[in-house]
Amino acid sequence: MRRRPIHIYHADFLLSEFNLRVLPGESVALIGPNGCGKSTVLRLIAGIYSPTSGTIRTIGRVAAVIELGAGFNQELTGAENIELYASIMGLTREQLAKRYGEIVEFAGIPGFMNMPVKYYSSGMQARLAFSVAINIRPEILLMDEVLAVGDEAFQRRCLEHLQAFRRGGGTLITVSHDLETIRALCTRAVWLDHGRIRMAGEINEVVEAYLAASRG
Amino acid sequence: MKRTPILVELWRFRGLLRSLVVRDLKVKYQRSLLGLVWTLLNPLLTVAILVTVFSYVLRIQVDRYWAFLISGLFAWNFLQQCLYHAVALLRDNAHLNRSVYFPREILLLSAALSKMVEFLIELAIVALVLLVFHHHTIPSSFVFGPIIIAILFVMVVGLMFPLAVLAVFFYDVQQALPIVILSLFYLSPVFYPVEMVPGSFRPFMYLNPVTGILSLFHTVFYNGLWPSWTLLGTVAATAMALFTLGYWIFRRYQGICVEIA
Numbered sequence: 001m002r003r004r005p006i007h008i009y010h011a012d013f014l015l016s017e018f019n020l021r022v023l024p025g026e027s028v029a030l031i032g033p034n035g036c037g038k039s040t041v042l043r044l045i046a047g048i049y050s051p052t053s054g055t056i057r058t059i060g061r062v063a064a065v066i067e068l069g070a071g072f073n074q075e076l077t078g079a080e081n082i083e084l085y086a087s088i089m090g091l092t093r094e095q096l097a098k099r100y101g102e103i104v105e106f107a108g109i110p111g112f113m114n115m116p117v118k119y120y121s122s123g124m125q126a127r128l129a130f131s132v133a134i135n136i137r138p139e140i141l142l143m144d145e146v147l148a149v150g151d152e153a154f155q156r157r158c159l160e161h162l163q164a165f166r167r168g169g170g171t172l173i174t175v176s177h178d179l180e181t182i183r184a185l186c187t188r189a190v191w192l193d194h195g196r197i198r199m200a201g202e203i204n205e206v207v208e209a210y211l212a213a214s215r216g
Numbered sequence: 217m218k219r220t221p222i223l224v225e226l227w228r229f230r231g232l233l234r235s236l237v238v239r240d241l242k243v244k245y246q247r248s249l250l251g252l253v254w255t256l257l258n259p260l261l262t263v264a265i266l267v268t269v270f271s272y273v274l275r276i277q278v279d280r281y282w283a284f285l286i287s288g289l290f291a292w293n294f295l296q297q298c299l300y301h302a303v304a305l306l307r308d309n310a311h312l313n314r315s316v317y318f319p320r321e322i323l324l325l326s327a328a329l330s331k332m333v334e335f336l337i338e339l340a341i342v343a344l345v346l347l348v349f350h351h352h353t354i355p356s357s358f359v360f361g362p363i364i365i366a367i368l369f370v371m372v373v374g375l376m377f378p379l380a381v382l383a384v385f386f387y388d389v390q391q392a393l394p395i396v397i398l399s400l401f402y403l404s405p406v407f408y409p410v411e412m413v414p415g416s417f418r419p420f421m422y423l424n425p426v427t428g429i430l431s432l433f434h435t436v437f438y439n440g441l442w443p444s445w446t447l448l449g450t451v452a453a454t455a456m457a458l459f460t461l462g463y464w465i466f467r468r469y470q471g472i473c474v475e476i477a
Contacts, residue, residue, distance in 0.1 A: 047317040050471045062317070070315035075243050084239055087232040088316050096231075 014040050015195040024060075024139070027172035029182040029203065031210055032192035038175040041192070042066060042142045045173065060139025060171075063089055065146050069129035074118035078109075078128055081117050085132045099135050106161070107131035108154060127154055134161050141165065143174040159184065179207050225319045232318060236326035241333065259293060259338060266407055276408055283350040285407060286342050287437035288430045292406045294335040295372050295426065296397050301327045302376035303383040303390045306470075310477035320470050324380060328373050339365070346437055355440030363448075364432045367455045371429060374459030377466035384473040405430050425454050 015037045022028055030038045043049040044056055046064035071088040072081050082103055086096045104110055107128045109120075117125055126149035133146075150158070162185055166172060176182050182189070182203070189206035191199040199206050226233070245254070263286055270276045270285075278284045305323055306313070313320065343361070347354055383389040404426040405413075413421050421427045428451035435443045 043314070048314060048474060064315070064317060067311065067315040070312045073239060073243060076239065080239075080242075084235045087229075087235040088312070088318060090229070090318070091231070093231050 015044075017196060018054075020190065020197075020200075022171060022173060024171055025166070025169050026188060027166055027174070027186040029186040029189040030173065030175045030192055031177070031179070031182070031189055031207070032198070036192045037195045038192055039066065039144050042144050042173065042175060045140075046142055058140060061090070062140045062142065063133065063136040063138035064142040064144075065130070065133040066142070066144040068126050068133070068146050068149065072117055072125065072129065075116055077116055078113040078120070082113075082128065082132055085129065086136070089133060089136050090138075091136060103131050103135050106135065106157065108157075123150055126150060130158065134158065134165075137165070138170070140171045140173070143172070143176075145175055145177065179211070183207060222319060222321065226321065226325075229318055229322055233322050233326050233329070236322065237330045237333070240326065240330035256338065256341065259290060263289060270407060276412070278409060280350060283346055284409060284434065284438045287346065288406060288433045290335055290338045290342060291368055291430060291433050292401070292404070292426075293338075294331055294368065295375075296401075297331050298328055298372045298376055299379060299397065300393065301331070302379040303393050305376075305380045306384050306473050306477050310474075313474045313477065320474075321466070324373065324376050324466075328369065328376060332369060336365070343437065350438075351440050357436045357440050357442050360432075360436045360443060360448075364429065364436060364443075367432070367452050368429050370459050371425060371451075371455035374455065374462040377459075377462040381466055381469045381473055384477045385469075400424070400426060405434070409434060425451075425458060428454060 018037075018041070020028075020041075030041060032038055040049065042064060043066065044051055045058060046062055046066070047056075047058075048064065048066075069081075069085070071085045073084065076084065082100065083096060086103075087093075091099075104113060107130075109124055109127065112120065112124065117128070120128070130146060130149050149155070159181065162172065166185070172186070174182060174186065186203050188201065189203045189210075190197055191206050191210050199209055263282065266285055266289075267282045271281050302324065305327065306320070309323055339361075343358065379389065379393075401407075403421070404424055405421070410418065410421055410427060410431045428447065432443050432447065432451055435441050435447075
Protein backbone atom coordinates (compact mmCIF):
# COMPACT_ATOMS: atom_id res chain seq x y z
CA MET A 1 0.00 0.00 0.00
CA ARG A 2 1.46 3.31 -1.00
CA ARG A 3 1.87 5.81 1.81
CA ARG A 4 1.48 9.40 0.88
CA PRO A 5 4.18 11.44 2.59
CA ILE A 6 3.47 14.89 3.91
CA HIS A 7 4.72 17.54 1.58
CA ILE A 8 5.33 20.95 2.90
CA TYR A 9 6.80 22.69 -0.03
CA HIS A 10 9.72 24.80 1.07
CA ALA A 11 10.94 26.18 -2.14
CA ASP A 12 12.89 29.39 -1.89
CA PHE A 13 10.83 32.06 -0.25
CA LEU A 14 8.01 33.21 -2.46
CA LEU A 15 8.82 36.81 -1.83
CA SER A 16 12.10 38.33 -0.75
CA GLU A 17 13.21 41.82 0.10
CA PHE A 18 9.72 43.01 -0.53
CA ASN A 19 9.16 46.53 0.74
CA LEU A 20 6.13 48.44 -0.26
CA ARG A 21 4.56 51.55 1.13
CA VAL A 22 1.17 52.65 -0.07
CA LEU A 23 -0.29 55.94 1.10
CA PRO A 24 -4.01 56.52 1.59
CA GLY A 25 -5.77 57.31 -1.65
CA GLU A 26 -3.09 55.83 -3.87
CA SER A 27 -3.87 53.18 -6.37
CA VAL A 28 -1.17 50.70 -7.17
CA ALA A 29 -1.08 48.00 -9.80
CA LEU A 30 0.95 44.82 -9.31
CA ILE A 31 2.09 43.45 -12.61
CA GLY A 32 4.41 40.68 -13.61
CA PRO A 33 4.58 37.21 -15.10
CA ASN A 34 2.46 34.38 -13.76
CA GLY A 35 3.75 32.85 -10.56
CA CYS A 36 5.84 35.84 -9.53
CA GLY A 37 4.04 36.30 -6.27
CA LYS A 38 1.43 38.96 -7.00
CA SER A 39 -1.53 37.14 -5.44
CA THR A 40 0.65 36.20 -2.49
CA VAL A 41 1.27 39.88 -1.83
CA LEU A 42 -2.46 40.57 -1.77
CA ARG A 43 -3.11 37.65 0.52
CA LEU A 44 -0.41 38.81 2.90
CA ILE A 45 -1.85 42.32 3.03
CA ALA A 46 -5.32 40.92 3.59
CA GLY A 47 -4.15 38.76 6.46
CA ILE A 48 -4.97 35.49 4.74
CA TYR A 49 -1.32 34.45 4.77
CA SER A 50 1.14 35.19 7.53
CA PRO A 51 4.64 36.28 6.61
CA THR A 52 7.56 34.06 7.56
CA SER A 53 9.48 37.19 8.45
CA GLY A 54 8.82 40.88 8.37
CA THR A 55 5.75 42.86 9.26
CA ILE A 56 2.68 44.11 7.50
CA ARG A 57 0.79 47.09 8.75
CA THR A 58 -2.57 48.20 7.43
CA ILE A 59 -4.56 51.15 8.63
CA GLY A 60 -8.27 50.96 8.03
CA ARG A 61 -10.56 48.22 6.81
CA VAL A 62 -9.21 45.88 4.16
CA ALA A 63 -11.40 44.01 1.73
CA ALA A 64 -9.83 41.48 -0.58
CA VAL A 65 -11.52 40.33 -3.75
CA ILE A 66 -9.34 37.42 -4.73
CA GLU A 67 -11.58 34.75 -6.08
CA LEU A 68 -15.05 35.92 -6.94
CA GLY A 69 -17.87 34.12 -5.26
CA ALA A 70 -15.62 31.98 -3.10
CA GLY A 71 -18.29 32.01 -0.46
CA PHE A 72 -21.19 31.22 -2.75
CA ASN A 73 -23.32 28.22 -1.94
CA GLN A 74 -24.87 26.85 -5.11
CA GLU A 75 -28.06 25.66 -3.41
CA LEU A 76 -28.98 29.05 -2.01
CA THR A 77 -30.69 31.81 -3.97
CA GLY A 78 -29.06 34.98 -5.25
CA ALA A 79 -30.52 36.99 -2.39
CA GLU A 80 -29.33 34.48 0.21
CA ASN A 81 -25.88 34.37 -1.31
CA ILE A 82 -25.61 38.14 -1.24
CA GLU A 83 -26.26 38.00 2.47
CA LEU A 84 -23.75 35.20 3.00
CA TYR A 85 -21.04 36.62 0.80
CA ALA A 86 -21.42 40.10 2.29
CA SER A 87 -21.08 38.75 5.79
CA ILE A 88 -18.01 36.73 4.82
CA MET A 89 -16.47 39.91 3.47
CA GLY A 90 -17.17 41.64 6.75
CA LEU A 91 -20.41 43.58 6.37
CA THR A 92 -22.74 43.68 9.34
CA ARG A 93 -26.42 43.01 8.86
CA GLU A 94 -27.29 46.68 9.27
CA GLN A 95 -24.79 47.74 6.64
CA LEU A 96 -26.02 45.09 4.25
CA ALA A 97 -29.65 46.09 4.75
CA LYS A 98 -28.78 49.61 3.71
CA ARG A 99 -26.85 48.61 0.63
CA TYR A 100 -28.86 45.64 -0.49
CA GLY A 101 -30.82 47.60 -3.06
CA GLU A 102 -27.67 49.05 -4.57
CA ILE A 103 -26.06 45.65 -4.80
CA VAL A 104 -28.99 44.13 -6.64
CA GLU A 105 -29.19 47.10 -8.96
CA PHE A 106 -25.47 47.09 -9.67
CA ALA A 107 -25.46 43.42 -10.55
CA GLY A 108 -28.07 44.16 -13.17
CA ILE A 109 -29.97 40.88 -12.96
CA PRO A 110 -32.94 41.83 -10.79
CA GLY A 111 -35.36 39.09 -11.78
CA PHE A 112 -33.08 36.28 -10.69
CA MET A 113 -32.65 37.01 -7.00
CA ASN A 114 -34.95 34.24 -5.84
CA MET A 115 -33.41 31.57 -7.98
CA PRO A 116 -30.66 29.25 -6.70
CA VAL A 117 -27.37 30.46 -8.13
CA LYS A 118 -26.52 27.08 -9.57
CA TYR A 119 -28.92 28.00 -12.35
CA TYR A 120 -27.08 31.22 -13.11
CA SER A 121 -24.58 31.46 -15.93
CA SER A 122 -20.97 31.89 -14.84
CA GLY A 123 -21.12 35.49 -16.02
CA MET A 124 -24.17 36.15 -13.87
CA GLN A 125 -22.53 34.64 -10.82
CA ALA A 126 -19.43 36.71 -11.40
CA ARG A 127 -21.48 39.88 -11.73
CA LEU A 128 -23.34 39.17 -8.52
CA ALA A 129 -20.14 38.42 -6.64
CA PHE A 130 -18.42 41.50 -7.96
CA SER A 131 -21.42 43.62 -7.11
CA VAL A 132 -21.27 42.54 -3.48
CA ALA A 133 -17.53 42.95 -3.28
CA ILE A 134 -17.52 46.41 -4.76
CA ASN A 135 -20.13 47.57 -2.28
CA ILE A 136 -18.09 46.62 0.75
CA ARG A 137 -16.54 50.11 0.66
CA PRO A 138 -13.46 49.45 2.68
CA GLU A 139 -10.62 51.88 3.22
CA ILE A 140 -8.31 49.57 1.31
CA LEU A 141 -9.50 47.47 -1.61
CA LEU A 142 -7.41 44.61 -2.90
CA MET A 143 -8.38 43.06 -6.22
CA ASP A 144 -6.84 40.04 -7.88
CA GLU A 145 -7.48 39.77 -11.60
CA VAL A 146 -11.21 40.18 -11.19
CA LEU A 147 -11.60 43.24 -13.33
CA ALA A 148 -12.62 41.39 -16.45
CA VAL A 149 -16.04 40.03 -15.57
CA GLY A 150 -19.39 40.56 -17.19
CA ASP A 151 -20.25 42.23 -20.46
CA GLU A 152 -19.07 45.59 -21.84
CA ALA A 153 -21.72 47.62 -20.07
CA PHE A 154 -21.03 45.96 -16.76
CA GLN A 155 -17.29 46.40 -17.05
CA ARG A 156 -17.80 50.09 -17.73
CA ARG A 157 -20.00 50.34 -14.63
CA CYS A 158 -17.32 48.63 -12.56
CA LEU A 159 -14.67 50.99 -13.78
CA GLU A 160 -16.84 54.02 -12.97
CA HIS A 161 -17.53 52.64 -9.52
CA LEU A 162 -13.84 52.09 -8.90
CA GLN A 163 -13.04 55.62 -10.06
CA ALA A 164 -15.66 56.91 -7.63
CA PHE A 165 -14.08 54.76 -4.92
CA ARG A 166 -10.75 56.39 -5.62
CA ARG A 167 -12.20 59.89 -5.65
CA GLY A 168 -13.72 59.13 -2.27
CA GLY A 169 -10.23 58.60 -0.90
CA GLY A 170 -10.08 54.83 -1.04
CA THR A 171 -6.81 53.01 -1.51
CA LEU A 172 -6.64 50.45 -4.27
CA ILE A 173 -4.12 47.70 -4.88
CA THR A 174 -4.87 45.55 -7.85
CA VAL A 175 -3.29 42.66 -9.66
CA SER A 176 -4.13 42.55 -13.31
CA HIS A 177 -2.90 41.58 -16.72
CA ASP A 178 -5.28 44.04 -18.33
CA LEU A 179 -2.80 46.85 -18.85
CA GLU A 180 -5.25 49.26 -20.45
CA THR A 181 -7.63 49.17 -17.52
CA ILE A 182 -4.95 49.58 -14.91
CA ARG A 183 -3.51 52.51 -16.79
CA ALA A 184 -6.90 54.15 -16.46
CA LEU A 185 -7.29 53.19 -12.85
CA CYS A 186 -3.88 53.33 -11.18
CA THR A 187 -1.22 55.93 -10.62
CA ARG A 188 1.61 53.63 -9.54
CA ALA A 189 2.76 50.24 -10.60
CA VAL A 190 5.03 47.64 -9.07
CA TRP A 191 6.60 45.11 -11.39
CA LEU A 192 7.20 41.84 -9.62
CA ASP A 193 9.46 39.14 -10.97
CA HIS A 194 10.26 35.86 -9.17
CA GLY A 195 9.27 37.33 -5.84
CA ARG A 196 11.37 40.46 -6.11
CA ILE A 197 10.46 44.00 -7.07
CA ARG A 198 12.01 44.61 -10.44
CA MET A 199 10.73 48.12 -10.90
CA ALA A 200 8.35 50.44 -9.11
CA GLY A 201 7.16 53.88 -10.04
CA GLU A 202 4.73 55.85 -12.12
CA ILE A 203 2.23 53.67 -13.93
CA ASN A 204 3.09 54.40 -17.53
CA GLU A 205 6.84 54.10 -17.05
CA VAL A 206 6.57 50.72 -15.43
CA VAL A 207 4.02 49.39 -17.90
CA GLU A 208 6.17 50.47 -20.84
CA ALA A 209 9.23 48.82 -19.37
CA TYR A 210 7.28 45.65 -18.67
CA LEU A 211 5.87 45.54 -22.19
CA ALA A 212 9.29 46.14 -23.67
CA ALA A 213 10.75 43.31 -21.63
CA SER A 214 7.92 40.96 -22.60
CA ARG A 215 8.47 41.62 -26.29
CA GLY A 216 12.22 41.34 -26.11
CA MET B 217 1.35 41.16 11.92
CA LYS B 218 -0.68 42.77 14.64
CA ARG B 219 -3.39 40.35 15.74
CA THR B 220 -6.69 41.54 17.08
CA PRO B 221 -7.87 39.54 20.10
CA ILE B 222 -10.00 36.63 18.98
CA LEU B 223 -13.11 37.57 20.95
CA VAL B 224 -13.15 40.98 19.30
CA GLU B 225 -12.82 39.36 15.90
CA LEU B 226 -15.57 36.87 16.64
CA TRP B 227 -17.86 39.70 17.66
CA ARG B 228 -17.05 41.58 14.48
CA PHE B 229 -17.93 38.53 12.44
CA ARG B 230 -21.00 37.55 14.43
CA GLY B 231 -23.14 38.21 11.34
CA LEU B 232 -21.11 35.68 9.44
CA LEU B 233 -21.46 33.13 12.21
CA ARG B 234 -25.19 33.54 12.14
CA SER B 235 -25.30 33.37 8.33
CA LEU B 236 -23.28 30.17 8.27
CA VAL B 237 -25.42 28.46 10.89
CA VAL B 238 -28.58 29.48 9.07
CA ARG B 239 -27.06 28.33 5.78
CA ASP B 240 -26.11 24.95 7.23
CA LEU B 241 -29.59 24.36 8.53
CA LYS B 242 -31.28 25.68 5.39
CA VAL B 243 -29.21 23.69 2.93
CA LYS B 244 -29.79 20.54 4.91
CA TYR B 245 -33.56 20.80 4.86
CA GLN B 246 -34.35 22.93 1.84
CA ARG B 247 -34.46 20.20 -0.75
CA SER B 248 -35.62 17.28 1.35
CA LEU B 249 -39.31 16.50 1.31
CA LEU B 250 -39.62 15.59 4.93
CA GLY B 251 -37.63 18.60 6.07
CA LEU B 252 -37.07 18.81 9.79
CA VAL B 253 -38.61 15.39 10.29
CA TRP B 254 -35.31 13.84 9.19
CA THR B 255 -33.69 15.26 12.32
CA LEU B 256 -35.82 12.90 14.34
CA LEU B 257 -36.35 9.99 11.96
CA ASN B 258 -32.70 9.01 11.74
CA PRO B 259 -31.99 8.78 15.48
CA LEU B 260 -35.46 7.30 16.07
CA LEU B 261 -34.51 4.43 13.81
CA THR B 262 -31.24 3.96 15.66
CA VAL B 263 -33.07 3.94 18.97
CA ALA B 264 -35.59 1.39 17.71
CA ILE B 265 -32.86 -0.95 16.51
CA LEU B 266 -30.69 -0.64 19.60
CA VAL B 267 -33.62 -1.10 21.94
CA THR B 268 -34.74 -4.21 20.08
CA VAL B 269 -31.28 -5.74 20.08
CA PHE B 270 -30.36 -4.92 23.67
CA SER B 271 -33.73 -5.68 25.18
CA TYR B 272 -34.56 -8.90 23.37
CA VAL B 273 -31.33 -10.34 21.99
CA LEU B 274 -28.46 -9.29 24.22
CA ARG B 275 -30.50 -8.49 27.27
CA ILE B 276 -29.04 -5.56 29.15
CA GLN B 277 -30.56 -5.48 32.60
CA VAL B 278 -31.69 -1.92 32.82
CA ASP B 279 -35.08 -0.78 33.97
CA ARG B 280 -36.86 0.71 30.92
CA TYR B 281 -33.85 0.39 28.66
CA TRP B 282 -35.33 2.72 26.03
CA ALA B 283 -35.37 5.59 28.53
CA PHE B 284 -31.76 4.97 29.43
CA LEU B 285 -30.72 4.86 25.81
CA ILE B 286 -32.34 8.06 24.63
CA SER B 287 -30.98 10.02 27.57
CA GLY B 288 -27.43 9.66 26.28
CA LEU B 289 -27.64 8.75 22.62
CA PHE B 290 -28.25 12.22 21.25
CA ALA B 291 -25.30 13.68 23.08
CA TRP B 292 -23.20 10.94 21.49
CA ASN B 293 -24.65 11.74 18.08
CA PHE B 294 -23.78 15.38 18.50
CA LEU B 295 -20.21 14.49 19.41
CA GLN B 296 -19.68 12.09 16.55
CA GLN B 297 -21.24 14.33 13.90
CA CYS B 298 -19.07 17.24 14.99
CA LEU B 299 -15.91 15.15 14.86
CA TYR B 300 -16.70 13.87 11.38
CA HIS B 301 -17.34 17.40 10.25
CA ALA B 302 -14.12 18.66 11.80
CA VAL B 303 -11.81 16.36 9.82
CA ALA B 304 -13.23 17.58 6.53
CA LEU B 305 -13.67 21.21 7.53
CA LEU B 306 -10.43 22.89 6.57
CA ARG B 307 -10.01 20.91 3.39
CA ASP B 308 -13.54 21.49 2.15
CA ASN B 309 -13.22 25.20 2.79
CA ALA B 310 -9.70 25.54 1.44
CA HIS B 311 -10.92 27.63 -1.46
CA LEU B 312 -12.76 30.04 0.78
CA ASN B 313 -9.92 30.23 3.27
CA ARG B 314 -7.48 31.31 0.57
CA SER B 315 -9.72 34.04 -0.77
CA VAL B 316 -11.15 35.98 2.12
CA TYR B 317 -9.91 37.00 5.51
CA PHE B 318 -12.03 35.91 8.42
CA PRO B 319 -11.24 34.13 11.67
CA ARG B 320 -11.17 30.42 10.83
CA GLU B 321 -12.65 29.61 14.23
CA ILE B 322 -15.95 30.74 12.76
CA LEU B 323 -16.07 27.71 10.46
CA LEU B 324 -15.71 25.37 13.38
CA LEU B 325 -18.06 27.22 15.66
CA SER B 326 -20.75 27.52 13.01
CA ALA B 327 -20.63 23.77 12.37
CA ALA B 328 -20.80 23.01 16.08
CA LEU B 329 -23.59 25.52 16.62
CA SER B 330 -25.78 24.27 13.81
CA LYS B 331 -25.44 20.72 15.13
CA MET B 332 -26.13 22.03 18.61
CA VAL B 333 -29.41 23.51 17.38
CA GLU B 334 -30.46 20.09 16.14
CA PHE B 335 -29.28 18.47 19.36
CA LEU B 336 -31.29 20.89 21.48
CA ILE B 337 -34.45 20.16 19.53
CA GLU B 338 -33.86 16.43 19.94
CA LEU B 339 -33.08 16.82 23.63
CA ALA B 340 -36.20 18.87 24.23
CA ILE B 341 -38.28 16.08 22.77
CA VAL B 342 -36.36 13.47 24.75
CA ALA B 343 -36.89 15.41 27.95
CA LEU B 344 -40.59 15.66 27.22
CA VAL B 345 -40.92 11.97 26.48
CA LEU B 346 -38.99 11.03 29.62
CA LEU B 347 -41.11 13.38 31.67
CA VAL B 348 -44.34 11.83 30.52
CA PHE B 349 -43.51 8.15 30.12
CA HIS B 350 -40.65 7.54 32.52
CA HIS B 351 -40.60 9.95 35.44
CA HIS B 352 -44.27 10.97 35.45
CA THR B 353 -43.05 14.18 37.03
CA ILE B 354 -40.44 16.84 36.44
CA PRO B 355 -37.25 15.76 38.20
CA SER B 356 -35.35 18.63 39.75
CA SER B 357 -32.18 17.21 38.18
CA PHE B 358 -33.29 18.59 34.83
CA VAL B 359 -32.05 21.93 36.06
CA PHE B 360 -28.53 20.61 35.45
CA GLY B 361 -29.42 20.19 31.78
CA PRO B 362 -28.03 23.53 30.56
CA ILE B 363 -24.82 23.00 32.54
CA ILE B 364 -24.03 19.61 31.08
CA ILE B 365 -24.99 20.78 27.61
CA ALA B 366 -22.51 23.63 27.96
CA ILE B 367 -19.80 21.23 29.18
CA LEU B 368 -20.52 18.95 26.24
CA PHE B 369 -20.23 21.85 23.81
CA VAL B 370 -16.91 23.01 25.24
CA MET B 371 -15.51 19.48 25.15
CA VAL B 372 -16.64 18.79 21.60
CA VAL B 373 -15.31 22.08 20.23
CA GLY B 374 -12.08 21.39 22.11
CA LEU B 375 -11.78 18.11 20.23
CA MET B 376 -12.76 19.61 16.89
CA PHE B 377 -9.97 22.20 16.88
CA PRO B 378 -6.95 19.91 16.87
CA LEU B 379 -8.73 17.36 14.69
CA ALA B 380 -9.35 19.93 11.97
CA VAL B 381 -5.71 20.92 11.88
CA LEU B 382 -4.36 17.37 12.12
CA ALA B 383 -6.57 16.28 9.25
CA VAL B 384 -4.87 18.79 6.98
CA PHE B 385 -1.39 17.53 7.80
CA PHE B 386 -2.17 13.84 7.96
CA TYR B 387 -4.37 12.26 5.36
CA ASP B 388 -4.77 9.23 7.61
CA VAL B 389 -6.81 11.10 10.16
CA GLN B 390 -9.84 11.16 7.93
CA GLN B 391 -9.43 7.42 7.23
CA ALA B 392 -8.86 6.52 10.85
CA LEU B 393 -11.75 8.47 12.29
CA PRO B 394 -14.53 5.94 11.56
CA ILE B 395 -12.54 3.29 13.42
CA VAL B 396 -11.88 5.61 16.32
CA ILE B 397 -15.53 6.60 16.54
CA LEU B 398 -16.63 2.98 16.40
CA SER B 399 -14.21 2.06 19.16
CA LEU B 400 -15.38 4.98 21.24
CA PHE B 401 -18.96 3.84 20.72
CA TYR B 402 -18.18 0.55 22.42
CA LEU B 403 -15.78 1.92 25.01
CA SER B 404 -18.12 4.65 26.21
CA PRO B 405 -21.38 4.16 28.07
CA VAL B 406 -23.54 4.98 25.06
CA PHE B 407 -25.76 1.92 24.99
CA TYR B 408 -24.87 0.44 28.38
CA PRO B 409 -24.63 2.09 31.79
CA VAL B 410 -21.17 2.57 33.22
CA GLU B 411 -22.32 0.66 36.34
CA MET B 412 -22.33 -2.52 34.26
CA VAL B 413 -18.57 -2.37 33.89
CA PRO B 414 -16.82 -4.63 36.45
CA GLY B 415 -15.26 -2.70 39.34
CA SER B 416 -11.66 -3.34 38.34
CA PHE B 417 -12.19 -1.93 34.86
CA ARG B 418 -14.37 1.02 35.76
CA PRO B 419 -11.55 3.48 36.53
CA PHE B 420 -10.20 2.91 33.03
CA MET B 421 -13.58 3.81 31.61
CA TYR B 422 -13.25 7.22 33.21
CA LEU B 423 -9.96 7.80 31.44
CA ASN B 424 -12.12 8.27 28.40
CA PRO B 425 -13.49 11.82 28.59
CA VAL B 426 -16.68 10.78 26.84
CA THR B 427 -17.56 8.44 29.70
CA GLY B 428 -17.86 11.26 32.18
CA ILE B 429 -20.11 13.50 30.12
CA LEU B 430 -22.36 10.64 29.05
CA SER B 431 -22.82 9.38 32.57
CA LEU B 432 -23.76 12.92 33.56
CA PHE B 433 -26.50 12.86 30.94
CA HIS B 434 -27.70 9.49 32.22
CA THR B 435 -27.75 10.65 35.81
CA VAL B 436 -29.62 13.84 35.07
CA PHE B 437 -32.12 12.66 32.50
CA TYR B 438 -32.60 8.94 33.10
CA ASN B 439 -32.00 8.54 36.81
CA GLY B 440 -33.51 11.90 37.64
CA LEU B 441 -30.82 12.41 40.26
CA TRP B 442 -28.50 15.28 41.00
CA PRO B 443 -24.99 14.48 39.75
CA SER B 444 -22.19 14.21 42.29
CA TRP B 445 -20.13 17.36 42.54
CA THR B 446 -16.97 15.33 42.08
CA LEU B 447 -18.10 13.97 38.78
CA LEU B 448 -19.45 17.30 37.60
CA GLY B 449 -16.28 19.10 38.59
CA THR B 450 -14.00 16.53 37.01
CA VAL B 451 -15.85 16.45 33.72
CA ALA B 452 -16.01 20.26 33.56
CA ALA B 453 -12.30 20.52 34.27
CA THR B 454 -11.51 17.89 31.64
CA ALA B 455 -13.62 19.70 29.07
CA MET B 456 -11.84 22.98 29.74
CA ALA B 457 -8.43 21.35 29.64
CA LEU B 458 -9.23 19.70 26.32
CA PHE B 459 -10.54 22.98 24.98
CA THR B 460 -7.47 24.95 26.04
CA LEU B 461 -5.06 22.43 24.58
CA GLY B 462 -7.09 21.88 21.44
CA TYR B 463 -7.49 25.57 20.74
CA TRP B 464 -3.80 26.20 21.32
CA ILE B 465 -2.97 23.60 18.68
CA PHE B 466 -5.44 25.19 16.30
CA ARG B 467 -4.04 28.69 16.75
CA ARG B 468 -0.50 27.49 16.24
CA TYR B 469 -1.06 25.56 13.03
CA GLN B 470 -4.09 26.98 11.27
CA GLY B 471 -2.03 29.61 9.46
CA ILE B 472 -0.02 26.95 7.70
CA CYS B 473 -3.18 25.01 6.96
CA VAL B 474 -4.45 27.89 4.86
CA GLU B 475 -1.46 27.49 2.60
CA ILE B 476 -1.40 23.73 2.25
CA ALA B 477 -5.00 22.56 2.55
